[in-house]
Amino acid sequence: MLELSKIAFPEVKRLSDSGRALVILPVGVVEEHGAHLPLGLDSFAAEVYAASAAPHLENTGYEVVVAPTINYGVAGAAIDFPGTLSLEPETLRSMVVEIGRSLARHGLKRLVILNGHRDRYHMKALDDARAILVEDKSAQVFCVGFASDPTITAACYRDGVIQYYKSPRPEREGHGGESETSVALHSFPELVKKEVIGELEPNFDYDVAAFRDETKDYGSLSDGRGYFGWPQAATAETGKQLVETRGRNIARVILREWGDAKQEKPEPTE
Ligand SMILES: [Zn+2]
Numbered sequence: 001m002l003e004l005s006k007i008a009f010p011e012v013k014r015l016s017d018s019g020r021a022l023v024i025l026p027v028g029v030v031e032e033h034g035a036h037l038p039l040g041l042d043s044f045a046a047e048v049y050a051a052s053a054a055p056h057l058e059n060t061g062y063e064v065v066v067a068p069t070i071n072y073g074v075a076g077a078a079i080d081f082p083g084t085l086s087l088e089p090e091t092l093r094s095m096v097v098e099i100g101r102s103l104a105r106h107g108l109k110r111l112v113i114l115n116g117h118r119d120r121y122h123m124k125a126l127d128d129a130r131a132i133l134v135e136d137k138s139a140q141v142f143c144v145g146f147a148s149d150p151t152i153t154a155a156c157y158r159d160g161v162i163q164y165y166k167s168p169r170p171e172r173e174g175h176g177g178e179s180e181t182s183v184a185l186h187s188f189p190e191l192v193k194k195e196v197i198g199e200l201e202p203n204f205d206y207d208v209a210a211f212r213d214e215t216k217d218y219g220s221l222s223d224g225r226g227y228f229g230w231p232q233a234a235t236a237e238t239g240k241q242l243v244e245t246r247g248r249n250i251a252r253v254i255l256r257e258w259g260d261a262k263q264e265k266p267e268p269t270e
Contacts, residue, residue: 001054016107029073029117032081034176034227046116052247061261074122089125096129104138115145167233177229186239202230
């Protein structure tokens with residue numbers, strides 16, 4: 001796995017010539033995740049899942065290049081919490097389109113948008129960007145992670161993970177709860193306020209439909225706590241399993257859409 005911002009331009013030429021490059025663009029947001037987790041969690045998680053998916057894609061012949069993360073997004077539900085920042089959807093859409101066009105100009109024409117933040121306007125902006133890039137034939141583009149298509153979200157993030165939850169109410173675990181706390185404890189433990197977790201009571205009795213359908217803000221839904229579920233159920237070991245499973249899931253979803261790089265026919269020579 002290569003990071004685009006850490007390589008030099010001749011390497012990009014080589015990647016383009018190889019015809020096997022697959023660019024992953026992680027997308028997150030700056031948004032509250034409870035008093036115990038950092039505001040950038042969704043961006044960090046998208047990067048962690050990209051790194052976890054990459055070896056599975058490389059095993060089938062792709063050369064994975066991870067572009068610098070878009071750390072800002074559309075964040076409506078938690079906007080009243082200190083530190084949550086939000087873009088207009090058009091701003092996010094334009095950023096992704098312009099990044100996609102620039103990549104394509106240099107022959108990097110396979111783009112996976114790996115999104116770590118669930119917000120319907122945010123996800124729609126990413127899907128609109130995908131449609132624009134596909135429409136102008138800039139690139140092949142695919143949205144994974146939290147996606148407008150709920151079957152993609154489930155195939156990436158939910159398949160095969162429930163067995164690792166320790167929460168007594170796994171179906172009530174959501175934003176800032178066991179899953180996100182576990183991933184943080186495994187992947188960026190230095191950013192977790194562990195001394196706070198012990199004070200966090202379970203938040204199981206919230207309006208699940210309003211949470212899922214994003215019809216109420218996180219502050220009123222959680223009595224100002226900002227998390228859903230029970231962060232105390234989280235462990236680093238669970239986080240390890242979630243990262244491995246979701247990385248494998250994401251690679252599988254991409255390969256189902258595009259097939260192996262090895263199966264590609266060589267481009268005709270001019
Ligand atoms: Zn999150």
